[in-house]
Amino acid sequence: xxxxxxxxxxxxxxxxxxxxxxxxxxxxxxxxxxxxxxxxxxxxxxxxxxxxxxxxxxxxxxxxxxxxxxxxxxxxxxxxxxxxxxxxxxxxxxxxxxxxxxxxxxxxxxxxxxxxxxxxxxxxxxxxxxxxxxxxxxxxxxxxxxxxxxxxxxxxxxxxxxxxxxxxxxxxxxxxxxxxxxxxxxxxxxxxxxxxxxxxxxxxxxxxxxxxxxxxxxxxxxxxxxxxxxxxxxxxxxxxxxxxxxxxxxxxxxxxxxxxxxxxxxxxxxxxxxxxxxxxxxxxxxxxxxx
Amino acid sequence: xxxxxxxxxxxxxxxxxxxxxxxxxxxxxxxxxxxxxxxxxxxxxxxxxxxxxxxxxxxxxxxxxxxxxxxxxxxxxxxxxxxxxxxxxxxxxxxxxxxxxxxxxxxxxxxxxxxxxxxxxxxxxxxxxxxxxxxxxxxxxxxxxxxxxxxxxxxxxxxxxxxxxxxxxxxxxxxxxxxxxxxxxxxxxxxxxxxxxxxxxxxxxxxxxxxxxxxxxxxxxxxxxxxxxxxxxxxxxxxxxxxxxxxxxxxxxxxxxxxxxxxxx
Numbered sequence: 001x002x003x004x005x006x007x008x009x010x011x012x013x014x015x016x017x018x019x020x021x022x023x024x025x026x027x028x029x030x031x032x033x034x035x036x037x038x039x040x041x042x043x044x045x046x047x048x049x050x051x052x053x054x055x056x057x058x059x060x061x062x063x064x065x066x067x068x069x070x071x072x073x074x075x076x077x078x079x080x081x082x083x084x085x086x087x088x089x090x091x092x093x094x095x096x097x098x099x100x101x102x103x104x105x106x107x108x109x110x111x112x113x114x115x116x117x118x119x120x121x122x123x124x125x126x127x128x129x130x131x132x133x134x135x136x137x138x139x140x141x142x143x144x145x146x147x148x149x150x151x152x153x154x155x156x157x158x159x160x161x162x163x164x165x166x167x168x169x170x171x172x173x174x175x176x177x178x179x180x181x182x183x184x185x186x187x188x189x190x191x192x193x194x195x196x197x198x199x200x201x202x203x204x205x206x207x208x209x210x211x212x213x214x215x216x217x218x219x220x221x222x223x224x225x226x227x228x229x230x231x232x233x234x235x236x237x238x239x240x241x242x243x244x245x246x247x248x249x250x251x252x253x254x255x256x257x258x259x260x261x262x263x264x265x266x267x268x269x270x271x272x273x274x275x276x277x278x279x280x281x282x283x284x285x286x287x288x289x290x291x
Numbered sequence: 292x293x294x295x296x297x298x299x300x301x302x303x304x305x306x307x308x309x310x311x312x313x314x315x316x317x318x319x320x321x322x323x324x325x326x327x328x329x330x331x332x333x334x335x336x337x338x339x340x341x342x343x344x345x346x347x348x349x350x351x352x353x354x355x356x357x358x359x360x361x362x363x364x365x366x367x368x369x370x371x372x373x374x375x376x377x378x379x380x381x382x383x384x385x386x387x388x389x390x391x392x393x394x395x396x397x398x399x400x401x402x403x404x405x406x407x408x409x410x411x412x413x414x415x416x417x418x419x420x421x422x423x424x425x426x427x428x429x430x431x432x433x434x435x436x437x438x439x440x441x442x443x444x445x446x447x448x449x450x451x452x453x454x455x456x457x458x459x460x461x462x463x464x465x466x467x468x469x470x471x472x473x474x475x476x477x478x479x480x481x482x483x484x485x486x487x488x489x490x491x492x493x494x495x496x497x498x499x500x501x502x503x504x505x506x507x508x509x510x511x512x513x514x515x516x517x518x519x520x521x522x523x524x525x526x527x528x529x530x531x532x533x534x535x536x537x538x539x540x541x542x543x544x545x546x547x548x549x550x551x552x553x554x555x556x
């Protein structure tokens with residue numbers, strides 16, 4: 001059937017045509033319909049859940065019955081701020097997230113540069129596939145692979161702990177850093193690099209004044225992944241972290257073993273606030289369009 | 292470009308070394324699935340198919356796999372609808388709060404999974420009173436899967452423009468007909484790529500799943516995690532891990548063929 005004939009058969013009933021014509025004339029109605037379901041889901045249900053969790057952070061639990069006591073209190077945040085343990089854990093988590101981000105950046109940038117600027121188009125296609133494939137392999141599988149490598153009788157044999165956690169997290173999130181930087185470098189015209197060279201700049205100067213400023217949004221986009229994913233992680237810590245704890249573990253333990261949802265909610269606000277500050281700070285760089 | 296020969300060489304070495312770092316641990320998992328030694332002694336004293344056999348016959352693995360597939364399909368279906376709607380709204384219209392909508396869609400993956408997990412579980416538990424089960428897992432997964440479909444459809448819409456749809460309208464097709472015959476066929480491969488990524492994201496997820504699945508629902512990642520610390524299950528866990536690595540090559544190959552462009556998420 002030709003497209004024309006199909007269109008002819010599509011004329012259909014009057015009601016349908018009426019609705020179609022109405023929608024065609026009213027852009028605002030079309031827009032509202034398109035936005036309705038996504039906004040109900042993410043705006044109302046998801047943001048609502050986050051808000052409800054936040055409210056819970058100001059409640060407490062009855063120590064005897066374990067029930068929620070729905071009375072406003074600052075106690076959780078007070079404990080959070082004054083408890084040395086929590087400050088240490090929060091700082092350690094930020095430190096781990098920052099370390100992972102820096103390690104990934106240092107490994108990813110040369111790789112992405114070699115992929116984007118030195119490889120032939122055909123090789124580029126394959127390299128992208130090579131970097132993407134491990135992204136699809138299960139998170140747990142990769143953390144597990146490092147558990148095997150790091151175990152005291154494994155190939156690396158470092159044992160478990162904070163170093164093991166940083167190494168494993170860096171490994172897990174490396175492709176998330178490579179891909180945005182690669183995309184950023186690919187968009188960077190070679191002519192700019194040539195022009196810089198023709199004007200007398202050496203490699204290092206070209207990097208500092210041309211490559212880095214133009215790929216910075218892509219680097220930030222990558223860092224959002226590496227930073228955020230590390231900040232909330234508790235599974236990897238359980239698998240290779242030994243005795244060391246991060247924010248995620250404190251949240252998890254307060255829900256599970258301690259059955260203290262209000263305190264868990266209060267602790268959970270820490271990574272959220274850090275990420276919101278981070279996102280707000282990088283919005284101007286245009287990094288969010290590079291995700 | 293005026294890169295010196297040593298610099299080029301160095302960059303190439305960095306690329307190869309980086310890829311080596313990415314692949315060696317995965318290769319070790321695959322090798323260990325044939326390791327005759329229960330505790331993965333290195334080098335392997337011998338090779339065996341025994342662990343693959345016991346994994347294949349394990350009912351725990353089979354049930355978990357089926358649960359994961361169901362959750363993935365449910366979440367992907369919802370993500371396809373919501374992501375497409377949002378992408379059309381953002382790309383085709385100008386409205387107040389447009390940037391906020393994009394931010395809202397990225398938020399569930401930008402925030403730590405544990406926050407999304409306990410926020411949703413709290414809502415199901417205390418606010419709505421819904422029992423945790425397969426449905427709550429699907430809702431949780433769909434929330435963070437929307438972004439993959441959204442990104443793919445958005446990129447496609449940016450590229451194809453409005454020309455063909457306007458031509459269709461000029462030729463007398465109404466809104467629905469244009470969508471069916473013009474818009475949807477142009478979107479198809481983007482939807483498939485986005486859907487594949489959404490499925491993979493859901494299939495692999497453990498944190499949100501931990502908090503939104505009741506006692507009865509055990510996805511494959513949950514099963515792996517539960518058995519990770521049991522020494523006598525180690526060989527079977529390792530086989531499942533190896534199988535997942537091998538299987539993960541299929542969707543990436545498909546997505547590459549479908550999209551032609553790089554679909555990063």
